């Protein structure tokens with residue numbers, strides 16, 4: 001029997017009675033572990049060896065973990081300082097105990113949080129009391145850290161303690177697949193009958209082609225299923241990939257892209273949209289105002305018409321807000337809370353000149369809001385802005401456009417809910433169903449611009465418009481349930497690496 005060289009080497013090195021890991025076999029044969037793995041898989045295919053897999057878990061101290069091995073866990077240091085300060089008998093001022101513990105910077109918060117969690121004592125209105133019966137000398141987390149520093153096995157350590165150390169980022173947990181190989185009966189028989197090395201060639205060279213040798217050689221078979229070491233190149237972030245795809249889809253639907261400033265005048269962000277200047281969204285609670293000089297180049301006549309619309313309304317029966325309107329307020333700069341500022345810039349003719357219907361424009365750009373962070377809200381997100389200008393548009397056109405758009409991403413059950421925006425009438429919120437949780441999540445907001453918006457802009461046909469959240473589209477497409485895993489400082493790198501891109 002003739003077999004390729006690496007298979008022969010593995011067969012000879014393997015044993016019928018003792019399991020050998022790929023690492024052992026690599027040492028013994030002098031082959032690379034991935035070559036051994038490949039040969040073992042090929043031999044298994046023919047029934048000559050058995051390959052067992054198991055997952056080994058390995059724990060290792062992080063840099064922070066190593067520091068605490070030296071200095072002690074912050075909560076243990078705090079506890080010791082507290083006992084020293086007599087806090088086991090009567091509560092001591094927190095500042096004094098912290099000072100005595102020598103803790104500083106972020107270690108103070110870490111100490112306080114874990115002090116409470118471990119029941120070392122209580123903190124109440126700036127006073128700290130210690131539980132005299134707590135035994136900080138027997139702290140299980142310290143024990144595991146010390147064992148790891150000592151190179152001892154932590155196989156018997158309490159699972160919850162290890163989890164806690166991993167979540168505190170003091171210990172890294174690594175999983176490794178270990179494969180071991182044993183000869184089967186067929187393998188033993190084969191060895192007894194004798195195997196020879198076949199001259200196999202694993203790549204074609206120009207020389208072989210020139211000499212004609214390629215006609216006689218035997219080529220190694222490739223096992224495309226063998227595990228190979230993972231290589232991780234750079235890749236486009238999934239959010240960016242989806243943004244690019246959204247752009248392609250919209251361009252395919254006949255839209256042109258808008259561009260414009262992230263930091264813009266309130267005039268474009270709000271006033272043009274008939275948002276009263278005393279609207280809650282315009283306070284510092286909701287928007288990020290910037291301490292920079294106001295905008296200079298606003299079209300004077302447009303400013304006048306917008307002010308008029310706010311004061312007196314538009315049309316025969318129009319009524320304004322009867323609330324204060326100040327040009328200085330309109331000129332102040334903030335980070336845009338929506339990209340409808342771009343729609344205003346384009347519809348007014350300020351960017352690409354007067355536009356004649358029909359027109360379609362879009363942008364996929366960042367917006368900024370002072371929201372509370374939670375699984376569906378970030379301080380910044382991407383908005384898919386768009387509008388269509390034409391002579392006769394109806395709500396059916398608006399809904400049809402969304403259905404066409406979302407269908408391209410495999411989302412076919414969009415729901416609409418009547419809504420209110422100061423700048424559109426009628427207005428609709430859009431909802432989609434989360435593929436994992438089944439919950440309806442809001443994915444966008446839309447409507448037909450009111451005359452109070454369009455008339456000052458000088459537009460005398462219909463305009464339907466929307467702002468959709470790119471991150472929410474991603475949640476519907478991929479089933480993510482916490483947007484913070486995908487984007488921002490807490491994102492989950494493994495998830496981003498492993499998510500396959502949907503096309």
Ligand SMILES: N[C@@H](Cc1ccccc1)C(=O)O
Pocket residue numbers: 337338339340421424444445446447465466467468
């Ligand atoms: N600006 C709206 C979206 C929208 C744009 C245009 C028209 C109607 C709604 C938002 O951010 O929610």
